[in-house]
Amino acid sequence: MQSYQQEFARLVREHKSTIYMVCYMFSNDADEVADLFQEVLIKLWSGFKSFEGRSAVKTWVYRVALNTCISLDEKKKRRSKAHEQLAMDVDIFTATDRNSEQARLLHSRINQLPPLDRALVLLWLEDISYDEIGAIVGISPKNVSVRLYRIRQQLKSMSSPDND
Numbered sequence: 001m002q003s004y005q006q007e008f009a010r011l012v013r014e015h016k017s018t019i020y021m022v023c024y025m026f027s028n029d030a031d032e033v034a035d036l037f038q039e040v041l042i043k044l045w046s047g048f049k050s051f052e053g054r055s056a057v058k059t060w061v062y063r064v065a066l067n068t069c070i071s072l073d074e075k076k077k078r079r080s081k082a083h084e085q086l087a088m089d090v091d092i093f094t095a096t097d098r099n100s101e102q103a104r105l106l107h108s109r110i111n112q113l114p115p116l117d118r119a120l121v122l123l124w125l126e127d128i129s130y131d132e133i134g135a136i137v138g139i140s141p142k143n144v145s146v147r148l149y150r151i152r153q154q155l156k157s158m159s160s161p162d163n164d
Contacts, residue, residue, distance in 0.1 A: 008048050012041065015061045018126075019044075022065040025122045026073050026115070039072060040065045055135055062123065062136040070115040109158045117151050124148055 012019075023036035043064050051060055110121055116137065123133045130141040139147070 004049075008045060011044070011048070011057065011061070015058065018058065018061055019065050021126070022062065022069055022119075022122060025110070025118050026069040028111070036069055036072060040068045043068045056132075059132055059135050062128075063138075066119045066136065070119065073115050106155075109155050112158065113151065113154070117147065117154075120144065120147055121151060 019037060019040050020033070023033045023040065026036060027033050044061065047064060051057075055063075110118055113121065119137060120133065123136060128136075130144040133144045134141045137144075
């Protein structure tokens, strides 16, 4: 049992930044990101014994993290429809240079996308191949290509004249 726990601890250490990045794409709130991170760890722990290695460990971690975050995001949206949500503009960057402004703008636009599209953008930004992205989210590489093209078009259309 000890080696099983050590192996899981190693997996978490190796993929901690990947898990955190996925969680961050689904929330701007540090506490909520921490909660998402914990939920992903719980799901990884529950599925760790049954992981058969049919895909790369990184692919499996991405799949579990994305599915967990998407599922919780959808639950949150269903709940927020029943209750009025307070608008909270959280500034995730403290710098005011041009690059930080562009990063804030891009993050804001990406957060307006549906959960699966956000996941695709995250994986693409991580420089993951279309084949692996498809394996992670469960669609064909061609579908990944088409969806990313449409997402880029959608992000471009979000720009207004005063943002250019």
